[in-house]
Amino acid sequence: MGGQRNASPTERWEYKSAVDMAQALQPLRRPLSAQPTTLTSDEKGMLAQCVAAVDTLQWAFWLAGKALENIRTGKLYRAESDSFEEFVWRRWQMKKAYANKLIRTWRIAEAVFELLSNEVAPIGATSRKKPTPLSLNAEKALKALNQAQVWELVPVADTWDVDAAVLVYKTMVEVDGVNVTAKVISGAVEALPDGDFDAEQVIDHVRNYVESLSKGDPEESDDVDFTAQAERAVSYRWVKRLAKKDTTAASRYLDSLQSQIDRCRAELLPAQGKPQPAEPAEPDSTKSTPEVPAQSGASAA
Numbered sequence: 001m002g003g004q005r006n007a008s009p010t011e012r013w014e015y016k017s018a019v020d021m022a023q024a025l026q027p028l029r030r031p032l033s034a035q036p037t038t039l040t041s042d043e044k045g046m047l048a049q050c051v052a053a054v055d056t057l058q059w060a061f062w063l064a065g066k067a068l069e070n071i072r073t074g075k076l077y078r079a080e081s082d083s084f085e086e087f088v089w090r091r092w093q094m095k096k097a098y099a100n101k102l103i104r105t106w107r108i109a110e111a112v113f114e115l116l117s118n119e120v121a122p123i124g125a126t127s128r129k130k131p132t133p134l135s136l137n138a139e140k141a142l143k144a145l146n147q148a149q150v151w152e153l154v155p156v157a158d159t160w161d162v163d164a165a166v167l168v169y170k171t172m173v174e175v176d177g178v179n180v181t182a183k184v185i186s187g188a189v190e191a192l193p194d195g196d197f198d199a200e201q202v203i204d205h206v207r208n209y210v211e212s213l214s215k216g217d218p219e220e221s222d223d224v225d226f227t228a229q230a231e232r233a234v235s236y237r238w239v240k241r242l243a244k245k246d247t248t249a250a251s252r253y254l255d256s257l258q259s260q261i262d263r264c265r266a267e268l269l270p271a272q273g274k275p276q277p278a279e280p281a282e283p284d285s286t287k288s289t290p291e292v293p294a295q296s297g298a299s300a301a
Helices: 018-024 041-073 084-092 096-117 133-144 147-151 154-159 161-174 182-190 198-212 228-231 236-245 247-268
Strands: none
Touching: 041 147, 084 096, 084 133, 084 147, 096 133, 096 147, 096 154, 096 161, 133 161, 147 154, 147 182, 161 182, 161 198, 161 247, 236 247
């Protein structure tokens, strides 16, 4: 009796599949207790089981990607099909391109889920460690995370690695008041610098981009502090540290910035009132050419 009471609740919730979990979940006809604002241990256990079942919907895309990679890499399809493409289509009517997309995202998704899950208080927890910018926003981000968001991080993982992609995402989540969507992630990734990976530089660029989103439409801003905007766009402290370490790299970085400024000026700004050279007027054939009076003493040719 005592051993059953002290058994680990997780042992009861280990299922071979999501179907097993669903079948083991008993439907309720009424609350299990009359306690108005607290849950009994049985209720906490059932809530955790229910949350785990619903979470499978959110985790499905990266779990599927992980499984598909095993099928493809291990050629586990070979007993039924001649190719991975044929296998996924016959089994799930899934196109190869989509299967490969799931495969490319699962490592990032798993790492991001682990990052956020570690920051979310477990069900029934009454205390936790001191809040951090990440932990304050982690639960909201975890609920909203989807395949479209993770897909926008793939270029970062392809350029550097999964840890770099997670750092980009983590930096965005840590900024208060930002709704991290696929579009926001795409913009942040596009704003990243080229070249070798530098964590501080990546964080600076992502923060600058995300914080700029809260400033609203430029047309709606009457009083824009352009000096402050420029200072945020170029991290003086980071450039200073880079210059101490490698002046050539700092010079190359500043040259790249200047090149970007010149491009924006050339492509986005109007002619800024500069006078354009006048083109020579073409003669109007409808008008008669005035006769030039002959000069006195001029001899005819």
